[in-house]
Amino acid sequence: MSRPSPDPPDRLLTGPFLALVASSLVFFVAGGMMLPVAPLFATGPIGVDALGFGLSIGVFSLAALAVRPVVGWSADRFGRRPLLVGGALLTAVATALHLGVGSIGPFVAVRALLGIAEGAFLVATLSGFADLAPPRRTGEALSLGSVALWTGVAIGPMIGESLLAAGSFAAVWVGATVLALAAAGLVLIVPETRPGAPPDAGRRGRLFHPAGLLPGLLVLSATWGMAGFLAFVPLHARALGASGAGPALTLYGAIVLAIRLGGARLPDRIGPARLSAIALAIISGGLVLLGTLPGFGGLLAGTAVFAVGIGLSVPAIMALAILRAPPAERGSVVGTASVFLDLSFGLAPVVLAPVARETGYASTFLLSALVAAGGVGLLVVRRARVPATDGSAG
Numbered sequence: 001m002s003r004p005s006p007d008p009p010d011r012l013l014t015g016p017f018l019a020l021v022a023s024s025l026v027f028f029v030a031g032g033m034m035l036p037v038a039p040l041f042a043t044g045p046i047g048v049d050a051l052g053f054g055l056s057i058g059v060f061s062l063a064a065l066a067v068r069p070v071v072g073w074s075a076d077r078f079g080r081r082p083l084l085v086g087g088a089l090l091t092a093v094a095t096a097l098h099l100g101v102g103s104i105g106p107f108v109a110v111r112a113l114l115g116i117a118e119g120a121f122l123v124a125t126l127s128g129f130a131d132l133a134p135p136r137r138t139g140e141a142l143s144l145g146s147v148a149l150w151t152g153v154a155i156g157p158m159i160g161e162s163l164l165a166a167g168s169f170a171a172v173w174v175g176a177t178v179l180a181l182a183a184a185g186l187v188l189i190v191p192e193t194r195p196g197a198p199p200d201a202g203r204r205g206r207l208f209h210p211a212g213l214l215p216g217l218l219v220l221s222a223t224w225g226m227a228g229f230l231a232f233v234p235l236h237a238r239a240l241g242a243s244g245a246g247p248a249l250t251l252y253g254a255i256v257l258a259i260r261l262g263g264a265r266l267p268d269r270i271g272p273a274r275l276s277a278i279a280l281a282i283i284s285g286g287l288v289l290l291g292t293l294p295g296f297g298g299l300l301a302g303t304a305v306f307a308v309g310i311g312l313s314v315p316a317i318m319a320l321a322i323l324r325a326p327p328a329e330r331g332s333v334v335g336t337a338s339v340f341l342d343l344s345f346g347l348a349p350v351v352l353a354p355v356a357r358e359t360g361y362a363s364t365f366l367l368s369a370l371v372a373a374g375g376v377g378l379l380v381v382r383r384a385r386v387p388a389t390d391g392s393a394g
Helices: 015-046 050-078 080-100 104-131 138-166 169-187 210-239 246-262 266-270 272-292 295-323 327-359 361-382
Strands: none
Touching (some): 015 050, 015 104, 050 080, 050 327, 080 169, 104 138, 104 295, 138 246, 138 266, 210 246, 210 272, 210 295, 210 327, 210 361, 246 295, 266 272, 272 361, 295 327, 327 361
C-alpha cells in the first residue's frame, strides 16, 4: 500500500492547522468559563470592596498587556510551541490555585498569572496561524483561526455559569483546569511553526516592532467600540425598556461568526489595508446607528451593522500587521499590535463611563464611532503599504 501523500502546499486545513484550532478552542473555553464567575467569586467568597474588585479583575488585562511584547520577541527567538504549551500549563496551574484562594492578595496573584498565560498563548496562536497559511491566504487563516477564539469565549461563560449553578466555585476551577490541560495536550500535536532558523543570538530582538504600531492603532480604533458595546449595551437595552440585551448580544455573536466563516478569504482577495478601512467605516456607521436610532429595533439594527464591521476588522488588521514584517519577526509584530487590544479594553470603559453617566449611553456609541472613523483617516493619511501578495506567509 502506498503512503498517503503529504498535504499540498496550497492547502490550509492541514492536520497541524486543525490541531492548533482545536487547542485554541479548548483553551479559550477554559478562559471563557472564568469570565462571569471571577467577578462573583471576588464579591462573594473574597468579599472585596470596589477598589479591590477593580484591581482583581483588571490585573488580568494589565498582566497580559505587560507581557505581550516580551512573548512576541520570545515567539521569534524560541518558537511558538514553548509559548503555547507554557501558556496552557500556566493557565491550568493558575486556575487550580483558585481552589486555595481565600483573600484578595492571592486572588490578584492568580489573576495576574492567568493574564500572563493568555498573553503568551494568544500571541503564539496568531503567529502560528499565519505560519501555517499557504501563500496569499494569511487573512483566511487568521479569520478561520479566530473562530476558535470567538467560539470559546462565547460558550465558555455558559459552561462556567452552569457549573457554578449545579455545583460550586470549585467545580468551575476544576473544569477549567481540566480543559487547560487538554489544550496543552492538543498543542503537542502541533509542530513548531516558526519560519526558518532561530535569530542570531547576538542580534538584539525587538520588544516593540515598528511595523506593529500602525496596525495596533487600527486594532484600538476597531475594538474601542467593541469594548464600549459589551460594557454598556446591557444597560442601554434596559434603559430602552427591554428585559435585557440577550437578543442583541446573540445577534452580534452570530453575525461576527458568520462573517469570520463566510468572509474568511476577503482579506486576501480585497487586500488587508483596504478591507481594514472598509471594516472601520462599517463599525463607525453601526455605532452611529446605535447612538441615533430609537427603540429596541434601532438597537438591533445598529448591532447588526456594527457586528459586520467587527467580523471583518480584526483578521484584516492582523494580516496587515503580519505582512508588514519579515516572517522571522512575525511574533514581535503580533505582540506589538495586540498590546493595543488590551489598551482598548482597559481604557474604553474607563473613558466612556463618565460620558454615559453625564449624557447617556447613546453618546458613548457616538464617541466610539469617531474613534473608528479616526482609524479610517489614519489609513488614508498613512497610505499603509503592504505587499500585493502574501508570498511570505507560507
